[in-house]
Amino acid sequence: MTRRRRERAAVPDPAAFPTRSYDLVKEFTIALVVVALLTAALAAVFSSPDDRPVTLASWSRADGADFTATAAAELGGTSGTAEYGPPYNHTPGAAQKLGPLGLQSAAGVRIPIDTAEDFVLRPLADAPQPPVVRVALAAWAAAPAARQQAWTKAYSDALAKAPGGDPAKVTGGGFGPVPVLVARLLDMARSGALDGQLQAEGKFYETDYTRPLLFLSDGSYLETLARAQHLGGDQWGMMNETGDYPGQAWLWLYTFWYQIEPFKSSGNADALIWGLMALLSLGLMLLPFIPGLRSIPRWTRVHRLIWRSYHRTADQPEGRDNSPG
Amino acid sequence: MAVTGMPRGHALAAPVDLNGTGHYVHWGVIQLSVANLVVIGVMVVVFVLALLLPFPGGRR
Amino acid sequence: MTAPHEPASRGWTGAVRRRAVAALPPDKLLPDTQPAYMASWIYVFGVLTLSSLVVVLATGGVLALKGPAWWHVSDAGKYVNSLHLWSVELFMFFMVIHLWGKFFMAAWRGRRALTWITGVVCFLTSIGTAFTGYLVQQNFDSQWIAGQAKDGLNSVGIGAFFNVLDFGQMLMWHIVLLPFVLGLLTAWHILLVRLRGIVPPIGAADPAHGSPAASAPLPAEGEAP
Numbered sequence: 001m002t003r004r005r006r007e008r009a010a011v012p013d014p015a016a017f018p019t020r021s022y023d024l025v026k027e028f029t030i031a032l033v034v035v036a037l038l039t040a041a042l043a044a045v046f047s048s049p050d051d052r053p054v055t056l057a058s059w060s061r062a063d064g065a066d067f068t069a070t071a072a073a074e075l076g077g078t079s080g081t082a083e084y085g086p087p088y089n090h091t092p093g094a095a096q097k098l099g100p101l102g103l104q105s106a107a108g109v110r111i112p113i114d115t116a117e118d119f120v121l122r123p124l125a126d127a128p129q130p131p132v133v134r135v136a137l138a139a140w141a142a143a144p145a146a147r148q149q150a151w152t153k154a155y156s157d158a159l160a161k162a163p164g165g166d167p168a169k170v171t172g173g174g175f176g177p178v179p180v181l182v183a184r185l186l187d188m189a190r191s192g193a194l195d196g197q198l199q200a201e202g203k204f205y206e207t208d209y210t211r212p213l214l215f216l217s218d219g220s221y222l223e224t225l226a227r228a229q230h231l232g233g234d235q236w237g238m239m240n241e242t243g244d245y246p247g248q249a250w251l252w253l254y255t256f257w258y259q260i261e262p263f264k265s266s267g268n269a270d271a272l273i274w275g276l277m278a279l280l281s282l283g284l285m286l287l288p289f290i291p292g293l294r295s296i297p298r299w300t301r302v303h304r305l306i307w308r309s310y311h312r313t314a315d316q317p318e319g320r321d322n323s324p325g
Numbered sequence: 326m327a328v329t330g331m332p333r334g335h336a337l338a339a340p341v342d343l344n345g346t347g348h349y350v351h352w353g354v355i356q357l358s359v360a361n362l363v364v365i366g367v368m369v370v371v372f373v374l375a376l377l378l379p380f381p382g383g384r385r
Numbered sequence: 386m387t388a389p390h391e392p393a394s395r396g397w398t399g400a401v402r403r404r405a406v407a408a409l410p411p412d413k414l415l416p417d418t419q420p421a422y423m424a425s426w427i428y429v430f431g432v433l434t435l436s437s438l439v440v441v442l443a444t445g446g447v448l449a450l451k452g453p454a455w456w457h458v459s460d461a462g463k464y465v466n467s468l469h470l471w472s473v474e475l476f477m478f479f480m481v482i483h484l485w486g487k488f489f490m491a492a493w494r495g496r497r498a499l500t501w502i503t504g505v506v507c508f509l510t511s512i513g514t515a516f517t518g519y520l521v522q523q524n525f526d527s528q529w530i531a532g533q534a535k536d537g538l539n540s541v542g543i544g545a546f547f548n549v550l551d552f553g554q555m556l557m558w559h560i561v562l563l564p565f566v567l568g569l570l571t572a573w574h575i576l577l578v579r580l581r582g583i584v585p586p587i588g589a590a591d592p593a594h595g596s597p598a599a600s601a602p603l604p605a606e607g608e609a610p
Contacts (some may be wrong), residue, residue, distance in 0.1 A: 014364070020382065044339070044340075045340055045341050046339055046341055046343055047326075047339030047341060047342075047343070049343070049344060050343075068361060191338075230347055230349055230356070230358065235356055236355075236356045236357065239358075239361060240347070240358050240361070241347075241358070242347070243343050243344040243345060243346075243347055244343040244345060244346075244347050244348060244358070244359065244360050245343050245360055246358070246360040246361050246363070246364045247358065247360070247361060249361045249364055249365060259354050259355075259356075260354060304374065305377070306375045306376060309380075
């Protein structure tokens with residue numbers, strides 16, 4: 001029998017080997033004290049990041065033009081959320097696919113969101129409004145869908161052309177009640193009322209921030225702040241943290257795929273990368289059963305270093321064990 | 326909201342402030358924060374040291 | 386075998402006790418000796434990971450005692466949050482080195498595949514737990530991470546059930562469900578380590594079974610480290 005064959009034979013019982021005294025409880029106690037002290041020192045020296053959250057109020061005050069453009073898109077049903085597809089709404093062709101697998105569509109619309117109704121019209125209708133806004137709401141409700149869309153499209157285009165996106169500098173017409181509705185929403189946001197409005201919806205206790213977060217994400221203000229901190233998806237943002245803090249470095253492989261082709265430019269990047277990561281995680285889990293990969297430790301011979309004190313006594317030209325008792 | 330305890334001030338300000346602008350290294354497609362690079366580097370160093378340093382009582 | 390003086394233990398309870406004690410008798414569960422080949426600093430990263438987990442749970446427990454808003458408005462709270470963050474960094478740090486070490490030892494050999502698998506599932510669960518922690522910080526970081534992460538989760542249908550934009554749901558996952566699962570997995574992983582014992586060196590022959598060399602005289606120091 002060759003040496004190699006013998007090495008691959010059954011792994012012996014550890015109890016058969018010579019032993020040395022080893023105090024597990026003492027080892028754990030020392031480790032716990034060391035880790036606790038190290039944690040206390042790192043926390044004292046470096047503290048932790050806590051950048052203030054963005055509110056609809058702070059966003060609308062800092063960048064009214066972006067808020068206005070976003071609100072017009074929410075009303076017209078052309079924002080990112082409005083055209084997202086499942087789980088928020090039915091948008092044909094919006095769902096990602098993993099090859100032939102349409103898991104996003106299969107899960108269905110379970111968090112239904114109508115951006116015009118939920119982000120603009122209901123918050124306006126639920127608050128006491130001056131007559132001009134009440135008239136505008138009534139005009140919007142009375143118009144057919146095609147007319148509503150023509151108004152919002154005309155207004156969004158005009159905003160895009162206006163210097164700095166400033167609503168005050170918009171020229172042209174055919175906007176219907178849209179400028180009044182959006183301007184009133186901006187006022188409510190600036191006063192802080194909209195933050196509460198989007199949250200509460202007739203409830204008192206609230207723990208679900210889906211609506212305000214989606215509204216915020218549809219604008220470009222939040223993303224501009226994030227990109228400045230290297231948090232963008234194409235900046236390896238997933239493993240980064242605000243400021244100079246270390247982030248979730250363990251997400252390096254997941255975020256890596258987003259930086260390269262074919263994922264970088266794929267409309268199905270998320271689904272493809274999730275599928276790939278699921279496969280790789282399964283591979284790591286089942287490594288002991290994968291021929292080739294499971295032999296890497298034997299080939300690299302790092303194990304000779306780890307068990308050098310064993311080999312010092314056990315090795316003979318034949319490679320047989322006879323370590324001392 | 327009933328929040329008790331010492332109000333947030335500067336009593337426990339960190340001696341090393343990591344809240345400034347982050348530092349990043351770029352190397353082709355790779356963009357890595359210096360903080361993450363330090364963590365990963367220290368990890369590799371600790372791993373190598375664990376392999377090389379003699380373990381007390383290991384030599385018999 | 387039941388000792389003669391032991392009262393007959395019948396029923397389910399007795400059967401469970403007999404099986405548990407037979408699989409892991411006290412001196413196997415908490416041995417005061419280890420095989421002599423267990424002599425490397427690489428072996429301490431398992432216990433360092435476990436110790437870090439204890440610190441993570443303790444500091445998270447203090448944050449839970451005071452409620453999610455506390456650390457944003459109190460200096461003491463901010464320090465406890467920092468303890469929680471840095472203990473998590475240490476936890477992941479030690480766990481990854483532990484994983485590297487066990488990989489290069491091929492520590493899954495000898496009916497230890499399940500130990501490796503539970504370890505990998507612990508690692509993946511820890512990543513999920515840390516991720517939900519980032520989501521419930523209630524700051525700019527959480528807002529951005531939630532907005533980005535929803536796309537990945539929605540693309541494979543998970544987002545319809547696991548809504549990262551729902552703070553309440555994520556808080557429950559972070560402080561109840563995931564730590565509970567991680568605790569169970571960790572206990573299982575450690576019991577498996579004790580059950581199977583420390584994996585012998587790659588290529589080690591069974592010293593108990595006499596091969597011709599087993600009775601040969603000791604060789605001189607064969608190999609320098």
